[in-house]
Every structure is written in structure tokens, then in C-alpha cells.
Amino acid sequence: xxxxxxxxxxxxxxxxxxxxxxxxxxxxxTPNGSGSQSANLILMRSxxxxxxxxxxxxxxxxxIQGLPTWFIVRVNENGWLAHRNHTDLMVAMNPQTAAxxxxxxxxxxxxxxxxxxxxxVKRDDLHCFFIPFNTLVKEACPETRLRKMVVNVMYVxxxxxxxxxxxxxxxxxxxxxxxxxxxxxxxxKTAALAAYTWAExxxxxxxxxxxxxxxxxxxxxxxxxxxxxxxxxxxxxxTFLAWYPITPSSSLxxxxxxxxxxxxxxxxxxxxxxxxxxxxxxxxxxxMVIGAGWAxxxxxxxxxxxxxxxxxxxxxxxxxxxxxxxxxxxxRMGPSTGLPTRTSQGDVxxxxxxxxxxxxxxLLLPGNMQxxxxxxxxxxxxxxxxxxxVFVMSDLDLGMNKWMSDSFTPSxxxxxxxxxxxxxxxxxxxxFARYRDVDGDGIPYRTLxxxxxxxAAYFTRGTGHTEIATYSxxxxxxxxxxxxxxxxxxxAREVVPQPMxxxxxxSVAGIIAYGSSDPAVAEARHILETKHDIKTSYLRLRALPxxxxxxxxxxxxxxxxxxxxxxxxxxTSILRGEYPEFGAKLKPALHYNxxxxxxxxxxxxxxxxxxxxxxxK
Amino acid sequence: MSTTVADVSKETKAxxxxxxxxxxxxxxxxxxxxxxxxxAGCGHDAITxxxxxxxxxxxxxxxxxxxxxxxxxxxxxxxxxxxQSHGFNSLHGRMATIATGSSLANRKLINIGVSGDGxxxxxxxxxxxxMVRRNAHIVYIVENNGCYGLTKGQASATADRGTRxxxxxxxxxxxxxxxSLAIQMGCGFVARSFSGDTQQVRTLLKAAxxxxxxxxxxxxxxxxxxxxxxxxxxxxxxxxxxxxxxKTFRSSTKKAPPKSSRCTTVPGxx
Numbered sequence: 001x002x003x004x005x006x007x008x009x010x011x012x013x014x015x016x017x018x019x020x021x022x023x024x025x026x027x028x029x030t031p032n033g034s035g036s037q038s039a040n041l042i043l044m045r046s047x048x049x050x051x052x053x054x055x056x057x058x059x060x061x062x063x064i065q066g067l068p069t070w071f072i073v074r075v076n077e078n079g080w081l082a083h084r085n086h087t088d089l090m091v092a093m094n095p096q097t098a099a100x101x102x103x104x105x106x107x108x109x110x111x112x113x114x115x116x117x118x119x120x121v122k123r124d125d126l127h128c129f130f131i132p133f134n135t136l137v138k139e140a141c142p143e144t145r146l147r148k149m150v151v152n153v154m155y156v157x158x159x160x161x162x163x164x165x166x167x168x169x170x171x172x173x174x175x176x177x178x179x180x181x182x183x184x185x186x187x188x189k190t191a192a193l194a195a196y197t198w199a200e201x202x203x204x205x206x207x208x209x210x211x212x213x214x215x216x217x218x219x220x221x222x223x224x225x226x227x228x229x230x231x232x233x234x235x236x237x238x239t240f241l242a243w244y245p246i247t248p249s250s251s252l253x254x255x256x257x258x259x260x261x262x263x264x265x266x267x268x269x270x271x272x273x274x275x276x277x278x279x280x281x282x283x284x285x286x287x288m289v290i291g292a293g294w295a296x297x298x299x300x301x302x303x304x305x306x307x308x309x310x311x312x313x314x315x316x317x318x319x320x321x322x323x324x325x326x327x328x329x330x331x332r333m334g335p336s337t338g339l340p341t342r343t344s345q346g347d348v349x350x351x352x353x354x355x356x357x358x359x360x361x362x363l364l365l366p367g368n369m370q371x372x373x374x375x376x377x378x379x380x381x382x383x384x385x386x387x388x389x390v391f392v393m394s395d396l397d398l399g400m401n402k403w404m405s406d407s408f409t410p411s412x413x414x415x416x417x418x419x420x421x422x423x424x425x426x427x428x429x430x431x432f433a434r435y436r437d438v439d440g441d442g443i444p445y446r447t448l449x450x451x452x453x454x455x456a457a458y459f460t461r462g463t464g465h466t467e468i469a470t471y472s473x474x475x476x477x478x479x480x481x482x483x484x485x486x487x488x489x490x491x492a493r494e495v496v497p498q499p500m501x502x503x504x505x506x507s508v509a510g511i512i513a514y515g516s517s518d519p520a521v522a523e524a525r526h527i528l529e530t531k532h533d534i535k536t537s538y539l540r541l542r543a544l545p546x547x548x549x550x551x552x553x554x555x556x557x558x559x560x561x562x563x564x565x566x567x568x569x570x571x572t573s574i575l576r577g578e579y580p581e582f583g584a585k586l587k588p589a590l591h592y593n594x595x596x597x598x599x600x601x602x603x604x605x606x607x608x609x610x611x612x613x614x615x616x617k
Numbered sequence: 618m619s620t621t622v623a624d625v626s627k628e629t630k631a632x633x634x635x636x637x638x639x640x641x642x643x644x645x646x647x648x649x650x651x652x653x654x655x656x657a658g659c660g661h662d663a664i665t666x667x668x669x670x671x672x673x674x675x676x677x678x679x680x681x682x683x684x685x686x687x688x689x690x691x692x693x694x695x696x697x698x699x700x701q702s703h704g705f706n707s708l709h710g711r712m713a714t715i716a717t718g719s720s721l722a723n724r725k726l727i728n729i730g731v732s733g734d735g736x737x738x739x740x741x742x743x744x745x746x747x748m749v750r751r752n753a754h755i756v757y758i759v760e761n762n763g764c765y766g767l768t769k770g771q772a773s774a775t776a777d778r779g780t781r782x783x784x785x786x787x788x789x790x791x792x793x794x795x796x797s798l799a800i801q802m803g804c805g806f807v808a809r810s811f812s813g814d815t816q817q818v819r820t821l822l823k824a825a826x827x828x829x830x831x832x833x834x835x836x837x838x839x840x841x842x843x844x845x846x847x848x849x850x851x852x853x854x855x856x857x858x859x860x861x862x863x864k865t866f867r868s869s870t871k872k873a874p875p876k877s878s879r880c881t882t883v884p885g886x887x
Binding site: 280290294314317 | 651679680681682683695700711714718719725751
């Protein structure tokens with residue numbers, strides 16, 4: 001067995017005598033389909049139960065087996081869990097990428113690698129731990145075919161030793177991960193313990209990073225945004241889902257199907273009280289949602305950018321025919337080859353204006369797990385309240401990565417179906433005009449098919465209709481109708497989730513951000529203030545269209561950096577359209593390389609915008 | 618079947634007003650809709666009247682009916698019957714999806730979908746096939762005239778091979794046979810009829826409404842404006858003694874077009 005090498009010189013600014021506690025990024029490189037996901041979740045779980053805040057990103061390829069995948073775990077007891085580009089500890093288990101994985105490390109970083117790849121390590125500025133994984137796995141796992149899987153839990157055992165995670169936490173996490181699969185749990189525990197014991201005996205103690213028990217994860221949960229959104233739909237009273245599989249949205253639907261099957265059965269008959277259809281394409285899934293919404297269901301679909309493109313015509317129908325419907329867009333990079341498994345905020349402008357004619361849609365912009373949960377219900381609610389299509393603009397980073405969160409509190413407000421007239425109300429009103437603005441808010445009243453009243457029926461068309469839903473091509477009828485739709489959009493401004501504003505006295509710049517950028521922006525503001533002595537104020541958009549709160553924020557600041565994860569500053573353009581008077585001070589700060597946005601990038605972008613502003617004065 | 622297209626005209630008149638009531642106490646008038654705006658003599662109007670009569674005779678409560686359609690002349694007709702039913706004139710080719718959603722949202726509704734051959738066999742073929750496959754509870758009527766009416770006479774995917782369109786284009790490719798497609802997709806109720814044979818259409822409609830699951834009615838319905846000329850297989854000149862098929866039909870009036878133009882005559886080709 002080889003001797004571990006840990007005496008390398010380092011340029012690290014960390015003092016060798018005092019390790020950093022509960023603050024590091026672990027990056028684990030494996031080939032996909034090798035069963036490493038379970039091991040990674042076990043590692044993450046053990047840190048979580050140690051009481052230390054932890055989050056993880058799964059960088060995976062559009063592939064089932066063999067291509068490189070990375071699992072990035074960030075541990076931070078201050079709760080900064082945004083993506084970070086620097087790796088403190090690399091676990092290089094994939095020979096295909098090991099050379100590159102080693103090259104990208106900063107001097108002083110730690111490297112856990114199989115001893116057979118020793119020749120790949122040509123640097124002397126790393127703290128290397130060479131592990132005889134082959135020998136260890138042979139001893140721990142008699143069955144040859146299982147070794148490829150079991151070896152993964154062995155790096156978890158090694159990391160527990162290196163970082164000081166009590167083995168008991170690993171054991172508990174294994175039991176939790178394999179739940180009822182007792183044999184698998186035992187095998188994994190044996191293997192993890194063997195690796196842990198070997199590491200304890202053979203590896204020198206490092207003094208760079210340690211994990212210590214804290215009590216910071218009490219009442220917290222770890223969840224993916226897609227599962228949070230699925231739960232939100234369940235609690236929000238969804239009755240209809242039509243979907244077409246597309247990464248990264250499929251898991252939302254799959255989670256919901258699981259929950260619906262469990263919780264939505266008629267207690268007497270055992271029959272499902274919901275409907276789910278896996279459609280033949282996104283045209284169909286959106287068509288079904290519109291048909292169901294028209295007939296009275298709380299209906300939604302989930303998809304990603306390419307699916308949104310196919311739904312474009314349907315979006316216009318939902319807008320003009322005023323049919324409650326919800327699309328959850330888990331945004332990712334563009335067309336299907338290349339980066340379909342990387343995150344993006346590239347669909348915002350498209351969704352906002354989607355379809356032909358004068359269309360504008362309501363967009364909800366969840367920025368954390370609680371909002372992924374809450375905005376599902378909010379979207380169903382707003383769709384019925386406003387009688388229109390509502391988008392929830394999540395993304396791959398929120399949807400498919402593991403986030404620590406406060407646990408969810410379901411809304412206690414009763415489910416409202418909006419302005420729906422029943423037979424009794426129709427009798428009382430005497431008259432029913434489907435598209436009349438009775439209340440002055442642009443939102444008309446509707447009836448549902450199956451309402452037993454002679455006045456209930458109306459004829460639904462896309463465009464030309466009068467207030468009483470008869471066919472019309474008269475210019476005045478058309479314009480009156482689209483002006484009313486505009487009025488309805490103005491009503492939406494006040495009822496959508498309002499922005500979260502954090503004003504700091506003496507701030508040099510305002511930052512506007514939305515969605516998954518929030519944790520990176522929050523951390524960046526901290527860095528700007530503590531390291532650069534730059535104070536910033538922050539407005540987090542939670543929905544479009546915007547209202548006076550955004551205007552007031554822009555008025556208060558001479559520079560407003562709009563942080564976005566797309567190339568063209570889509571929300572910047574929308575804000576400039578809303579407030580042309582602020583056009584010059586709204587500056588996009590853009591991150592769009594497919595990786596989740598990180599605080600260092602935000603800091604750099606904001607500093608650039610500030611410097612540019614100073615330069616131009 | 619021996620009715621000719623010429624018989625259609627006498628059937629396009631609305632059913633005579635009568636005070637006769639059905640089993641739920643409604644008159645025929647209660648099943649009518651808005652005035653048709655289609656061309657005089659259009660086969661679709663005959664189908665509309667058959668729908669009115671079928672629902673009247675069955676004594677269906679119109680409030681429990683959802684009328685769905687796509688886009689096209691045929692799809693406009695949902696406005697011309699059952700005024701007391703909710704109607705939805707949706708998107709071109711996508712009625713099958715809208716109706717699927719509607720049928721699942723309220724399972725007590727009777728969903729009647731009216732579509733055309735362009736709507737169903739051209740742009741909406743995929744969605745149609747999958748609706749049938751799922752056996753959604755829908756009476757799906759195709760008013761099949763082999764051409765696009767609202768966009769002025771272009772060929773649809775059910776235009777017969779060899780037929781000559783009004784523009785002079787001769788169809789080279791095989792037509793889509795919606796009935797055999799529906800059967801292949803496992804449909805439990807498939808029928809083909811002719812708009813002029815109102816008694817048969819009405820009988821089939823009643824059976825289809827009573828059917829639980831998808832019922833497909835492919836009703837040949839001549840277009841008197843754009844598909845009623847020499848060389849058309851669906852014109853008044855055609856004796857509808859049997860339906861033309863790709864095997865039996867031979868164009869008697871035109872030679873095959875030159876090869877160079879062939880690719881441009883294939884409907885639906887990119």
C-alpha cells in the first residue's frame with residue numbers, strides 16, 4: 001500500500017496551524033451511471049445531520065452512462081451556499097477527467113485520488129491523499145459486479161476521516177439513503193467503515209479544513225426545487241397535469257405523480273381525484289391544460305425552453321380566450337444538444353411576450369425553495385383570479401440541485417376559483433356577458449361548462465369577440481377588448497408577489513436580481529461590504545409585471561445593476577421598457593456560461609459597473 | 618350508399634320549426650345555434666342539422682355538452698348548433714388536445730368535437746392519433762372535403778391521389794384514411810358516412826354520443842366552392858356510389874404532371 005503524501009508545500013493563505021472550520025467546497029468527479037449519486041447524497045446527509053449548513057450542485061451530462069459528472073458540495077456555517085468556483089477538496093474518481101480536475105485546483109487544495117492515478121499528479125502544490133481503492137473494495141465487497149458501485153461509498157469513508165465527520169453520521173446517512181434495502185445498507189456500511197478505518201490508520205492528519213458539529217440545521221430540510229414545486233401544486237389544489245418529458249422539468253412532474261397517487265384518492269371509492277397525462281408533445285400538453293382549465297380544472301404543465309417554444313401558439317390562445325392555465329418553466333440552455341443540463345435564465349423575455357399578437361404574461365420568479373413551493377399555489381391562484389396564463393420561471397439550478405431550506409408552511413388561505421358564476425348567481429344577475437369589465441379591473445366573469453342555467457353558455461374564441469362573446473371583426477370591439485386585457489395586466493402588477501427590498505444606508509449601487517441568483521447576490525453583497533467597503537441595496541424581483549416598488553428603488557439609486565443569468569439582459573430590457581427614464585442607469589450584470597452564478601462573479605460584475613459609472617462621469 | 622351530392626342542397630335547410638318536445642321537454646329550437654355563415658349548399662350545414670336532430674332526439678341536456686373545434690370552415694360550425702352549450706373554437710389542429718383536457722376536467726360532460734380534414738389529417742394528425750389511442754371521451758367528427766376552405770381551396774391530406782385541385786394542382790401523394798388510422802389506434806367506434814345521407818349521419822351520431830370513449834366519425838362533406846369542379850374526386854360530378862380509394866381511382870381527365878413539379882404538389886412536404 002502506498003504512503004499518503006500530504007507534506008506538499010502550499011501557497012495557501014490558510015495558516016497550517018488553524019484549520020478553517022465548516023467552510024469548504026468538495027468536488028467529486030465520477031463517470032455518470034456509476035452509482036455515485038447515492039454516495040454523494042450520503043456525504044451530504046452526514047454533513048447536514050452534523051448540524052452544518054450544506055448545499056450541493058450536480059453537474060451532469062445529457063447521457064445515461066459513462067460521461068463525466070461532478071457533484072459539488074458546499075459547506076458553510078454562515079449559510080453561504082451559492083455556487084463557488086474554487087474547489088478546496090477534489091475527489092477525482094473519473095480517470096477520463098482526472099488530469100483536468102487536478103489542473104483546475106488552486107494551490108494548496110486537497111486531492112483524494114486512487115493511488116493508480118498517482119502518475120497523473122504532476123503538481124507539488126497540492127495536499128494529496130492517494131487511496132488504494134481497488135484493494136480496499138476487493139476486501140470489503142466480495143461480489144465483483146457490485147464493486148463499481150460500492151467503491152463510491154468508500155470515498156465517503158475516506159472524506160469522513162480526512163474532514164473529521166464522526167463515522168456514526170455516515171452510518172446513519174447510509175441507513176437513511178438505503179431505507180428498506182437492509183442488505184445494501186449493510187454492504188455500504190462495511191465498505192465505508194473499511195475505507196474510514198484505513199484512512200484513520202494510514203493518512204496523515206491534515207490541518208486545512210475540519211468539520212465540526214453545530215446546531216444550524218435544526219428544523220431545516222434539504223430539497224430540490226422541482227420537488228418543492230410539486231408539493232406546492234399538491235397543496236395548491238392542482239387537479240390536472242399534462243406534461244411531456246424534458247430535462248430539467250421531468251422530475252417536477254414525477255414527484256407530483258408520486259404525491260398525487262398517495263394523497264389524492266377518493267376515500268370511499270379509491271378512485272383518483274385528479275388526472276395526469278403524459279402527452280405526445282408540448283403542443284398537446286399545453287392544449288390539454290387549456291381544455292382542462294376551460295372546463296374548470298386547476299391545470300398546469302411543466303417544461304423547459306424548447307417546450308415553451310412549442311407552446312407559443314397555445315400561450316396566445318390562453319391569453320386572448322382568458323383561460324386559467326399555468327406553465328412551470330425550468331429554464332436551461334437552448335436547443336437540445338450540448339448544454340441541456342446546464343442552468344440559464346434565458347427564457348424570461350420569451351415567456352413574458354410569448355405568442356403572436358399583443359401578448360404579455362404574468363411571470364412568477366421563485367428565488368428559493370420556499371418560493372418554489374409557494375409560487376406553485378400562487379400561480380394556480382393567480383391564473384384563476386386573473387383568468388390568464390401564468391408562468392413560474394424556475395431554472396435547473398433551483399429545480400434539480402439540493403438546497404437547504406426552512407421547512408414549508410402550506411398556505412391557510414382558502415382556495416379561490418376567482419370570478420366564476422354558478423347557476424344561482426346567474427339567476428340573480430339576470431345577465432351574463434363573458435368579456436364585460438364589470439368591476440373595472442379588466443377581469444371579466446366566466447362560467448364553466450356543465451353549469452345548469454340557460455344563460456351560462458358562451459362561445460370561446462381566440463381573438464375577435466364582443467363583450468357577450470359573439471363573433472366580431474369590428475375595430476372598436478377588438479380594441480376595446482385588448483385595452484381591457486391591458487387593464488387586467490395592470491391589475492396583475494398589484495396582485496403578484498411583490499419584490500423584496502433591502503435598503504442600506506450609504507449604498508453605492510442598487511442591485512436588482514431574481515430567481516436562482518439570490519444566494520450568490522446575497523453573498524456578493526457581504527463580500528462587497530466586508531472586503532471592498534462597498535455598500536449596496538438590493539431588490540429581488542419576485543414577479544413580472546413590475547409596479548411602483550421597482551420604480552421607487554430605481555429612483556433612489558444612481559446606478560442599478562441588474563444581475564441576470566442570460567446573455568442579453570432580458571429583464572434589463574423589460575425594465576427599460578417599463579421605465580425609459582432609467583434606461584441609462586439600469587446596467588446589466590450578466591453571467592451566462594451554463595454554470596450556476598457565484599458570488600465572486602457578481603462581485604466582479606458589480607465592481608465593473610461601478611468603475612464604468614465613475615469613468616463616465 | 619347511393620345518395621349524390623345533388624341531394625345535399627335540400628338537406629341544408631334548417632329543420633322545420635316544431636313545437637314537439639323531447640323527453641326532457643325541450644324543442645328542436647333549443648338545440649339550434651347561430652345562423653350559419655358557410656357557403657350555400659355546403660355539406661357541413663347538413664351535418665350541423667343532423668347534430669341538432671340527434672341531440673334533440675336523444676334528449677341530451679345541452680348544458681352538459683361541450684362543443685369543441687379547431688380552425689377551419691368545419692370548426693366554425695360548433696357555433697351553429699346547441700346554443701346553450703359551452704363552445705370552444707380553439708387552435709388549428711389542436712382540438713383533440715383541448716377536448717382531451719376538457720373531457721378529463723369534467724367527466725360528466727359530453728364532448729363533441731368538430732374538425733375538418735386539414736385540421737385533423739394535416740396539421741393535427743399526431744394529436745388526433747394520440748387522442749384516439751387514449752380513448753378520451755369525445756365524439757370526434759371530421760367534416761371531410763379534401764381541401765382547405767377558409768384559405769381558399771388548397772389540398773388537404775385527405776385529397777385523393779389524382780384529384781385535381783381548383784388551382785390546377787394534381788395530387789400525387791396518397792390520402793390519409795382517418796378511419797383506418799383510427800382503427801389501427803384502437804378506436805372502439807369508427808364510422809364513415811356522407812353529409813347528404815342525413816338519416817345515416819344522425820343514426821351514427823346518436824350511437825357515437827352513447828359510446829363511452831372516443832368515437833370517430835369521418836363524414837365526407839363536399840366543398841361546393843373549392844372542390845366542385847371537373848377532375849375533383851369530391852365534386853358534384855362524382856357519383857358517390859362508392860368512396861374512391863387510392864387503388865381504384867384513376868384520373869380520367871389529366872395526364873400525370875411532369876416529374877419536375879411533383880415534389881411541389883405533395884401536400885405537407887417541407
